[in-house]
Amino acid sequence: MKPPKTISSAMQELTFTRRATVIGGLQIGVGVLLASRMAYISVAENERYKLLSESNRVNLTLVPPRRGWLIDRSGKPIANNKTDFRIDIIPDRLRDKEKTVATLANLLSLDPEELERINRELEQAGSFQPVQVATGLDSEQYAAVSVRLPDLPGVSPRQGFSRNYPSGPAIGHLVGYVGIASAEDYKENPDPILITPGYKIGKDGLEKMFEDHLQGKPGAKRVEVTARGKIVRELNTRPDVPGKPLQLTLDIDLQEYAARRLGPESGSVVVIDCLTGDILTMTSMPSFDPNSFSDGIGVTEYGMLRDDDHVPLLDKSLKSLFPPGSTVKPMVGLSFLEAGLDPDETVNCNGGLQVGNRRFRCWKRSGHGRVDMAKGIYQSCDVYFYYFAQKIGINPIALMANRLGLGQKYPLPVASQFYGTVPDPAWLRKKHKREWQAYDTVNTTIGQGYMLVNPTQLAVMASRIATGKNIVPRLIMDEKKPAIPTLNLDPEHLLYVQKAMSDVVNGPGTAGRARLPLDDVKMAGKTGTAQVVNLDFGRGGRDVAWKYRDHGLFVCFAPYDNPRYAAAVVIEHGGGSGAAYPVARDVLTFLYDRQKAMDVLTGMEKSWGGTIQERMDRKMEAYRARKALEKAMADNPAAAASTDAAASDSETGSGSGE
Amino acid sequence: MSDFIPAPIAQLPWKTIFLLFVLASFGFIVLYSAAGGSLTPWAGLHMVRFTLFAGMAIVLSRFRESFWKAMAFPIYIVVVLMLVGVELIGAVGGGSQRWLNLGFIRLQPSELMKVAIILAVARFYDLLPPAQIRTWGAIWPLFALLALPCALILMQPDLGTTITVVTGALTIAFLAGLPLRLFIGGAAAVAVLAPLAYFFALEDYQQRRVTTFLNPENDPLGSGYHISQSKIAIGSGGLFGKGFLNGTQSHLDYLPEGHTDFVFATMAEEWGLMGGIVVLFCFFLLFRWGLGVAMKAKTRFSQLTAAGMTVTIFFYVAINLMMVMGLAPVVGIPLPFMSHGGSSMMTIMICVGILMSIERNPGKSGNAFG
Incomplete structure (x- = not known):
């Protein structure tokens, strides 16, 4: 079979040897290439790969810091932290979204609405943002998920803290709420703590304004993990530094009481300490439960809040503007006195006054007869103010309104406050391009027309009339008591107006039922009923549709002879001041006799259908x-x-x- | 030789056996560590297989060249039939299958084809009269021999094995003296056709492996994961490694296939560059021996066969190491003597056995025990 040894066979031998040598050479070349490649990776790039290997091996888990507490003036918690078992999903570690969510739904018995929220958030969230599945789990549910972790990549169970607001809705508008950092937040500040499950930042209210103060420093836990996320052992831990507490001027019990006392009404109660300007309560109802928001609110609950015509999402104490109505009359009286009007000068009220070509009515159609300033205030006679306002002119009134805090913005730690309007000729020219008319003065003097205020301003006005001092409201407790400058009002003028306001309640005034059920404390106040629309069929009392009803307002302070507390109550579409002053009465009663006030409230809540x-x-x-x-x-x-x-x-x- | 060692044993190629033993033992150590310091499930079985297949290789080394010559085509035909058989079983059972279950081993006929093609092609060029080596008649039978096995293996689909088979065959053709311009032209053609093949012939997962190989960081969690993690393992090992049983990439499961295709990365993480150099040096000695056998062989068939076997083993090693170091795409080719796996060890031991047989009988001598 073998071919004879010919020349060509010998040549083949030669070719074979030559080519086999080439192949041997190639092999050596590949060997050298491999050796140098390996040397390059393991020596030249050693540092880099060591780091990568370490970052594989060691999982640095950030521990969200406990947020600083919000406490009230006596140290009671307004916002604190409760321990919490929670489950989150890290979207970019998910393998099978549907299956994972279905498994979790089964293990944690999530309801369809929660599932809808989770799926929606999974759609919207950036790949790195954790999506909350459930919080407040019991240890059994937590364990049920934890043991299945190897089959649930992307699921992160944690034991941590969640924000808790013991007073719930009563404090919603003021404290705001916390929530998971948004994609924008993370883009702005790509700190890994922002995307750590369980980490929340202030989203609204004080929680947002004092974010840096409350935040604290995250802790860290280094653990050795397998590629499947199983923890092999803990390496070391650095504890978190909790955020600093923040003390508010609020009296949380009073805040809660006021919120409950507002009952089913839409409105606001603001109480100010006349000695310091401390805001003791700043209630706006109806409200939302900040606990729901902080846990990630459901669609239905949010929809309900959004669709409610009583606007629970709006802070009415600072962001709702109302015509102040007759509550401005003591202020207007002060301006008359300062302009030199003798308070004993009278005008005859026969139920109305002709101004230009229009007759302006007094709220009392039958008229008040002879009215001096005191009667003008305690009987709230409109004609008295129509008449003298035209004599004095708008400018002293507008000036006094500003001095007493109306139309003013206060240095409060809130994202926004609507500070309303105190109209004067300059403002009118600028805003409505027309000259000031007599009827504008007449409207303004009874707190209608262009005049708009928020409830907090009304409380400030009351406190300034009560003290004659330039009280500035404050929300954050400060060690040093603020020195409050005087308003430079004539003490006699103040006494006169204060007496008239006392008569509103304790004398022959419009709010006799507002008298405090206390022996030694007398309250002074002023009612107000602000028209919402010009109704042809009479005033907007309780017999018309809610949104056409008049607003009920009341400003007050107590004790009358040595003012300590000033307050304003506004009931939106309450139908008149009768809706407002009983609330003020009970809230001030609470400050002196809690039991008495609570007894009243308990009975009322029964008729409203519960807490x-x-x-x-x-x-x-x-x-x-x-x-x-x-x-x-x-x-x-x-x-x-x-x-x-x-x-x-x-x-x-x-x-x-x- | 001393009298008390029987001649047949004294005559065994001890140096080669020792070399293989060193490699396999190193593999054993690495597999022991990869299992977290345990003989099961890999290390023990690895040594058992090595011993069995080394025994088989020694048995094969007793056959003469004339036996391999005579059996070259029959073996080829049998293995092609087995490949067809695998296809049929797959078609009947639904789903692709690469192996035949023989009870004690899952036999992959495509592995055997790597050996069979070398024997067949070597036999063909042995039969071809030298005068015809530069004619068409030297070329078409080569393709005829390759066509059916390649088609069958590609259907499985197993690109890595196909390439190994083709490379083995082409190496023999090259050594047999086919005109050089054919290979240069062929290389040029591959350069042109490779992109076309990429788009039209490769499976999705194969395409992905190629793109990933070109840019592993693009897909760190998908198929780039293998290469990235393998490089991390090798790179973090440094000069002397993290120490026996201290590899984190392998022990914490970051390195996939750390006991099979990526066993070298597992080794490098714990033994560092030094370990890698030892492995490379052992393989260098092995290939030097293999090519030496080919050079010393006296017959054309034994020359070509020995060189072909050497190149086949070399191809395993080269592709595997290039893959784990990120120089080649991820193709499922294990590292001889170190990766855990029966089929490939069997193939390689057959190659070694035939090489030993040629070393014993370089040709012309008629004595089986010469």
Whole structure:
């Protein structure tokens, strides 16, 4: 078979040897290449790969710091932290989204609405942002998820702290709430703590304004982990530094009482300490529960808050503007006195006054007869003010309004406050391009027309009239007591007006029912009823639709002879001042005799259908039922007719107490 | 030789066996560590297999060249039939299958094809009259021999093995003396056709491996993960490594396939560059021996066969190491003597056995025990 040894066979031998040598050479070349490549990776780039290997091996877990507490003036917690088992999802570590979410839903028995929220947030969240699945779990649920971790990549169970607001809705507007940092926050400041599950930042209110103060420093935990995220051992831990507490001037008990006392009404109560300007309460109701917001609010609950015509999402104490109505009359009186008007000068009130070509009515159609300044205030006679305001002119009135705090912005730690309008000719020219007319003066003098204030301004006005000092409201407790400068008002003028205000309550005035049920404390005040629309069919009392009803207002201070507390109560569409001054009475009573005030409230809450929380829960149920029904009707219009009756049943059954 | 050692044993190629033993033992040590300091599931079995297959290689080394010559084509045909068989079982069972279960081992016929193709092609050029080596008649049978096995293996689909088979065959053709311009032209053609093949012939997962190889950081959690983690393991090992049983990449499961295809990275993490140099040096000695056997062989068939076997083993080593160091895409080719896996060790030991057999019988001598 073998070919004979020919020349060509010998040549083949030669070729083979030559080419085999080439192959040997190539092999050596590859060997050298591999050796140098390996040397390059392991020696030249050693540092880099060592780091990468370490960052593989060691998982640095940031521990969110405990937020600083918010406490009230006596040290009671307004916002604190409660220990909490929580589960989050880190989207970019997820393998199978549907399966993971379904497993969690099963383990934690999440309801469909929660699932909807989680799925929505998973869609929206950046890949690195944690999405909260559940908080406040019990240790069994927590353990159930923890043991299944190897099958649930991207799921992060943690034991941490969550924000807790013991007073709930009563404090919502003021403290705001906390929440997970948004994608924008992280873009602005790519600190890994921002995307650590369980880490929340202040989103609104004081929580937001004092973020740096409350935040604290995160701790860190170094653990050795496998590629599948299983923790092999803990290496070391650095504890977190909790945020600093922040003491507010509020009296949280009073705040809660005021919130509850407002009941089903939409309104605001502001109480100021006349010695310091401390805001003791700044309530706006209805409100939202900051606990819900901080836990990630559900669609339904948010929808309910958004759709409510009582606007629970709006802080009415600083951001709702109302015509102050007759509550400005003591202020206007002061301006008259300063302009030199003799308070004993009178005018005859026969129920109205002709100004130009229009007759301006007094609220009392039958008239007050002879009216001096005191009567003008305690009987709230409009004609007295129509008449003398035209004589004195608008400028002294506007000036006094500003001095007493109306139209002013206060140095409060809030994101925004609406400071309203104190109209004067200059303002009118600038804003409405027309000259000031007599009827503008007449409107302004009874707190109507262009005049707009917020409830906090009314309380400040009351405190300044009570003390004659330039009281500036404050929310944050400070060690040093602020020195309060005087307003340079004539003490006699003040005494006169204060007496007239006392007579409103304790004398022949408009708010006799506002008298404090206390033997030794007398309250001075002033009622106000602000018209919302010009109703042809009479005043906006309780017999018209809610949104057309008059606002009820009341400003007051107590004790009358040695003022300590000043307050303002505004009931939006309350139908008149009668809705406001009983609230003021009970709130001030609470400051002196808590039990007495509570007894009154307990009876009322029974008739309203329970505490704030109970009423909110019921409202939520009704809202959810209505939404479900609407959805069902949209899906199946044929069934609509038959279920209509059920819908109205459930609404009346909700018993919101209105 | 001393009298008390029987001649057949004294005559065994001890140097080679020792070299292989060193490599396999190092593999054993690495696999022991990869299992977290345990003989199971890999290290023990690895040594058992090595011993069995080394025994098999020694048995194979007793066969003469004439046996391999005579069996070259029959073996080729049998392995092609086995490949067809695997396809049929796959088609019947639904889903692709690469192995035949023989009970004690899952036999991959495609592995055996690496050996069979070398025997067949070497036999073909042995039969070809020298005068015809520069004719068409020297070329088409080569492709005929390659066509069916390559088609069958590609259907599995197993690109790595296909490339190994083709490379083995082409190496023999090159050594047999086919005109050089064919290889230069062929290389040029591959350069042109490779992009086309990438887009039209490769499976999705294979395409991804290629793009990933070109830019592993693009896909750090997908298929780039293998290469990135392997480089981290090798790079973090440094000069002397993290020490036996101290590798974190492998022990914490960051390095995938740390006991099979990426066993070298597992080794490098714990033994560093020094360990790598030792492994490379051992392989260098092995290939020097293999090419030496080829050079010393006296017959054309044994020359070509020995060189082909050497290149096949070399190809395993080169592709595997280039892969773990990020110089080649991830193709499933294990590292001989170190990776855990029966089929490939069997193939390599057959190669070694045939090389030993050629070393014993460089040709012309008629004595089996010469």
